[in-house]
Amino acid sequence: MSRELFPILSGAEGRVKCGNTQPDPASGFDAEGKPFYIETFGCQMNVHDSEKVAGVLMARGYRPVQTPEDADIIFYNTCSIREKAAQKVFSRLGAFRKRGGGERKVFGVLGCVAQQEAENIFERAPHVSLVCGSASYPKLPELLEELEAGHKRVTGLGLDTEDCFETEMTRRDNRFRAYITIIEGCDKACSYCVVPVTRGAERSRPADKILAEALRLANEGFTEIQFLGQTVNSYRDPSPLRMSFAELLSRMAEVPGVRRVRFTTSHPRDFTKEIVDAIDSHPALCDQIHLPAQSGSNAVLKRMLRTYTREEYLEKIHYIRNAMRDISISTDIIVGFCNETLDDFEQTLSLLDEVGYDQVFSFKYSPRPRTAAGHYEDSVPEEEKGRRLLILQDKQREIQIKRNRGCLGQEYEVLVEGFHPKLGQAVGRTSSNRIINFPGEPSWVGSYMTAKVTASGPNSLVGQRVTEDAGGSAKEWKF
Numbered sequence: 001m002s003r004e005l006f007p008i009l010s011g012a013e014g015r016v017k018c019g020n021t022q023p024d025p026a027s028g029f030d031a032e033g034k035p036f037y038i039e040t041f042g043c044q045m046n047v048h049d050s051e052k053v054a055g056v057l058m059a060r061g062y063r064p065v066q067t068p069e070d071a072d073i074i075f076y077n078t079c080s081i082r083e084k085a086a087q088k089v090f091s092r093l094g095a096f097r098k099r100g101g102g103e104r105k106v107f108g109v110l111g112c113v114a115q116q117e118a119e120n121i122f123e124r125a126p127h128v129s130l131v132c133g134s135a136s137y138p139k140l141p142e143l144l145e146e147l148e149a150g151h152k153r154v155t156g157l158g159l160d161t162e163d164c165f166e167t168e169m170t171r172r173d174n175r176f177r178a179y180i181t182i183i184e185g186c187d188k189a190c191s192y193c194v195v196p197v198t199r200g201a202e203r204s205r206p207a208d209k210i211l212a213e214a215l216r217l218a219n220e221g222f223t224e225i226q227f228l229g230q231t232v233n234s235y236r237d238p239s240p241l242r243m244s245f246a247e248l249l250s251r252m253a254e255v256p257g258v259r260r261v262r263f264t265t266s267h268p269r270d271f272t273k274e275i276v277d278a279i280d281s282h283p284a285l286c287d288q289i290h291l292p293a294q295s296g297s298n299a300v301l302k303r304m305l306r307t308y309t310r311e312e313y314l315e316k317i318h319y320i321r322n323a324m325r326d327i328s329i330s331t332d333i334i335v336g337f338c339n340e341t342l343d344d345f346e347q348t349l350s351l352l353d354e355v356g357y358d359q360v361f362s363f364k365y366s367p368r369p370r371t372a373a374g375h376y377e378d379s380v381p382e383e384e385k386g387r388r389l390l391i392l393q394d395k396q397r398e399i400q401i402k403r404n405r406g407c408l409g410q411e412y413e414v415l416v417e418g419f420h421p422k423l424g425q426a427v428g429r430t431s432s433n434r435i436i437n438f439p440g441e442p443s444w445v446g447s448y449m450t451a452k453v454t455a456s457g458p459n460s461l462v463g464q465r466v467t468e469d470a471g472g473s474a475k476e477w478k479f
């Protein structure tokens with residue numbers, strides 16, 4: 001997945017909260033400063049990091065632009081979780097070189113590829129002059145100033161930064177949902193995963209600071225808060241409050257003006273019943289949990305160093321299914337991990353049936369450098385990985401068709417997140433993270449309303465706004 005940060009300014013989410021992005025008069029730059037462009041690859045953490053980078057640069061007088069052609073400084077905020085994602089930045093850089101016009105521009109590589117490849121990037125792409133990993137973003141303005149001062153190549157690759165990135169300046173891209181990173185890095189060391197290398201050890205933000213930020217965001221008009229962390233529920237409050245993750249969620253749900261709270265991604269090992277109890281007690285905590293299983297086979301889970309068995313994972317699912325509210329569950333699955341047999345794969349398929357996920361993000365295993373599994377034999381051939389992926393996705397599609405059919409005739413509160421002008425349809429999201437498209441108005445974006453489901457498909461629902469005279473017969477949506 002890739003997502004360009006600035007082009008969406010002109011879309012349905014065009015009215016953007018910029019937070020405190022006034023130029024800092026002490027910085028020596030003026031508001032007509034250099035134009036910059038950021039393209040973001042990868043996960044929500046990266047999307048949010050780009051928001052922070054943009055905020056800090058704008059506060060120094062740099063100016064965001066819509067296209068790389070209009071920019072003097074081009075940043076690629078990169079993802080290295082799989083080989084293909086990591087390659088993207090080099091193909092972007094190569095494409096710019098080929099068509100020319102980049103000679104006077106500054107190219108900066110940010111994020112996970114920067115952290116992983118470090119100075120090697122200068123070898124592979126000699127026109128890059130800045131390489132900076134996520135833990136060093138607070139240093140970005142200094143790095144740019146060093147380039148201004150005549151340095152040819154600058155790097156920010158330290159992972160020991162205790163600094164919490166200055167979130168006050170975050171330039172938020174969505175005007176009703178705000179991300180808050182509550183924990184950075186990852187200590188879990190899953191054998192296939194590069195994140196501990198690229199993002200460093202776990203560092204949690206103090207709970208009082210998180211709550212203060214949420215209050216400020218709610219006062220600015222944001223109604224949905226999403227907590228982010230690679231292992232969000234491994235949160236350990238370093239403040240004297242010593243709040244558990246479940247307590248933090250509960251406190252968050254009580255912040256005036258906050259109507260929805262989501263969190264991603266949870267690690268099964270640290271997933272407690274208290275989290276489910278908190279969701280049950282606080283309607284503002286959304287009926288949605290993302291709990292990556294990665295595999296349904298104990299043998300594979302062991303080689304992945306996931307630190308739980310299928311049975312232990314299912315115990316956590318049991319807590320969720322026993323909740324008073326109907327909570328939707330999504331997961332991540334890797335197929336074709338080293339030595340995954342057909343029997344192992346069958347066990348993953350049976351896990352899908354047993355849990356009945358509402359959404360599955362599935363990936364072919366991709367060996368990564370500097371990971372434990374990078375030294376194992378990548379034994380499952382590429383075509384076989386592809387075959388297993390398709391089988392898994394077909395199965396999940398059937399499961400989603402059935403589960404979404406269960407929503408027919410039901411009424412849900414939705415937050416209207418967008419509007420399709422051509423279709424005249426409002427795009428609403430339920431607390432359980434389902435999309436309901438229904439006839440609406442552009443002015444509804446940002447409002448909460450009730451929609452009744454009239455048709456269902458594997459990935460979304462169709463409905464009608466519930467008003468006095470709203471009706472509509474329930475039918476299956478054909479694709």
Ligand code: 5AD
Pocket residue numbers: 081082192193194292294332333334363364365366367368
């Ligand atoms: N190959 C394939 N998928 C991976 N993921 C992480 N590392 C790899 C890898 N080397 C997947 C996991 C994780 C998601 C974000 O990406 O499923 O949960």
Ligand code: SF4
Pocket residue numbers: 186187188189190193194195196230231267
């Ligand atoms: Fe990677 Fe595992 Fe950490 Fe998730 S928990 S970021 S998969 S090492």
